[in-house]
Amino acid sequence: MEQPRLGGKVNRRRFLKTAAGTTAGAALAAWSLKHPAPARAALRSDRARAAEPNPKRGGVLKWAGPAEVAHFDVHQGTFRFVLGQMYNNLVRFNPADGLKTIIPDLAESWRISPDGKTYTFRVRDGVKFHDGTPFSSADVVATFSRIIFPPAGMASLYKDQFATVEKVEAVDRLTVKFTLKEPRPYFLELFTPSSMIIYPKKALDENNQDLRKVIAPGTGAFMFKERKVAEKWVMVRNPNYWDPELPYLDGLELLHIPAWTDRGTAVLTGQADYSPNVSLETHQEGLKRKDIVGTVRYPGEFNSYQVHINNERKPFNDPRVRRAINLAVSRQNLIKAFGTQEPIVLTRWMTHASEFASSLKELEGLPGYRADKAADIAEAKKLMAAAGIPDGVKGVDLVSASVAPHAEILAPAFQEELRRTLGIETKIRVMERALLIEELKKGTFDMMVHTEYRSPISDPGPGWEMCLKTGGSLNFSRYGNPEFDRLLKQINSETDRAKRKRLFAQGMALLDQTAPLYLIGFTDHLPMWRNYVKGHASEARVFSELGRVDTFWLDR
């Protein structure tokens, strides 16, 4: 029997139910963290709302962040947090409950077939794009067909994560069906990131499937008004938004402030109202000024700091050497050394925000992760001896970006740990960040300090596909392990959550043994906002999401 997931139109009765549900949602959320329900499908509110009662309307939010884009096509990789304000997804995480549950967005409801291989979305009727074109299932099909089966010449950056999709089709004007080759338990979550916006078919057709030079109309809460290149974007409230309750704001000014410190000082001094990520020192300054600003740590950004170890180069093609490095080098020391720059959190092969992540308590006793390194270093030395290099190696090429935190903190700290514990002597080769990419792609390095071990969602499944599977698009360490690939296939098609958790545990154990790379940890974001900015429920967020601000409101 198919499982219905229903949203629906708002009427008085439904609204009251929703309000009650939102209150209950908070309690449920706490419970659901410990007892996660399948596919994050606990629906308590079917539309995005501010968490606070009686939000005020009006005002313009000044948002500070990296707001510049190379082009306007999100699916070809441009920066999505700005453009995403003008569009909708099929589904989204509920901002009111701290992003714990998935709620409808343009999809009013959805059904998942019992075998998990068919997802049928019923989309909202009466929605219009900003240019007045009616929205329909054809737009969803056009959008995802382009992502999954891109036309020649299009750089579809999200193609890999949808690799299991066999077919996308419009069943009727308001129904879309995704047919999968094999089930993916995280499939619904793949539609939640702010990159998964729906473009109008009309704009895609008119522009030969390439929106890089066109700001295509969206269905979103905000409409484009003005862009001052490398300075700011101005957006205004969509008066015909399909959800009459949103947005609360009259408009947005998205200020392009690339430097974290500048964003922090902008919020501290009132030049900006909200920034999703500021520098550590301004964040700490904000903690002292709670009378004017709010601060919190968004746990578990999906990016990490790691050292890629080239699995194809000697002696690192020997898993014992890589395992030795993972055992001997102290993650605590590296995290502490980097602590003045950005908060890195100790974790094991996946973001600490994932429900499948090992707890800090577990890590405290785990070889390679525990603070006391004596036994780990002894074991690492045995492994080095078994690999035929008991005294270490010399002249290892350790590449780092030229930015000071990498070149002057992380790389030297890692270098010293390797030298001190295993006698591995490295030479740091500093390069501009833009050049690292070419090195990564060509594999012309022994080791590289980098930030490209990641996952598009909190579920590590697609991240592991990209970063660890043989031939994965972000597998820059060139790890290839058929046993791991088989296990990953099992993990990513298993729909039972408890079984999946066990499989992930097996996967992590295998990765500990074969050590594709050296993961230092995942980062936290440091948002800061003026006290009058409401509707973001930052304190409740279970992971970092720098997406839409349609539920934000200004209490002034």
Add this chain to the structure above:
Amino acid sequence: MRKYLAQRLLIAVPTLLGVTLLIFIAMRVLPGDPLAAISGEGGGSYVLSQEQLQAARVSLGLDRPYAIQYLDWLKDILRGDLGKSFWRGEPIRELIFRRGPITGQIALMAVILSWIIGLPVGLVGAVWRNSWTDYVFRFVVVLFMAIPSFWVGLMIVLSLVLAFTWRPPLTIVYLWDDPIRNLQMTAGPALALGIALAAMMARITRSSVLEVLGEDYVRTARAKGLRERIVVWRHALVNAMLPILTVSGTAFGALLGGSVAVERAFGVPGLGLALVFAIAERDWMLIQNLVLLYGVIFVLINLAVDISYGWFDPRIRFQ
């Protein structure tokens, strides 16, 4: 004078052609692919297929032979079309018109500030040589020459934030739109740059005035009973202006392109910052045009400085 001007401008043509050739070759020879920066989030580290890379290359015109690319660029410049940024797609002319006034204003204010502070300090040091005042001034001058401008900038921003919970505006405000906010934005960078330049100006003024004060005509002026103030202002300072002018002109040119660190410290979206990001993003078209712009500015500033010599020293004639 006209002939001299025409000659100088004519000589500037091969100089500027050399600049275009050097920067064009440098961009192609140095490692770094603009496509890598353009292709996606996270610095473009998603692996694109050869087909996708080729399509992107064609769209930027990078598939053509280098000679054709270079000649097309020159043709575009002559037509007044500076092309578009690879990264942002913005016409470069618009970028220069939007950011240039702020950078120019900061540079000009810094030079004026350096004169206001540097000339009197240098003059006093020269007139009261080896006095306590001279010693104190020399100490301060050396101190400010040693402190990098970006550090002064950071200290200014930090002090304002911590003490007054205030910082200069982060978005462009032109003088003609809102003079007060514009000055709030530009005063800090101008001060940070101007202080270091003032220190250099004071040193040059002091040594230059000292040299002139030892000249025969100064002794003659004193011998005929002129007051010391007139001797110093009319005879010594005016004749000591040539090196000061040369340094000011060069400094102004350098500030237009080289105030990057200070623009960064204050978060001012000027031309310097645009160049830094363009280099990081391997935005060849933007780099080429900005470097050419700086070349043109230097040529013109040098010319203006040379012409002004004649005004300060009537003995100089242009042929």
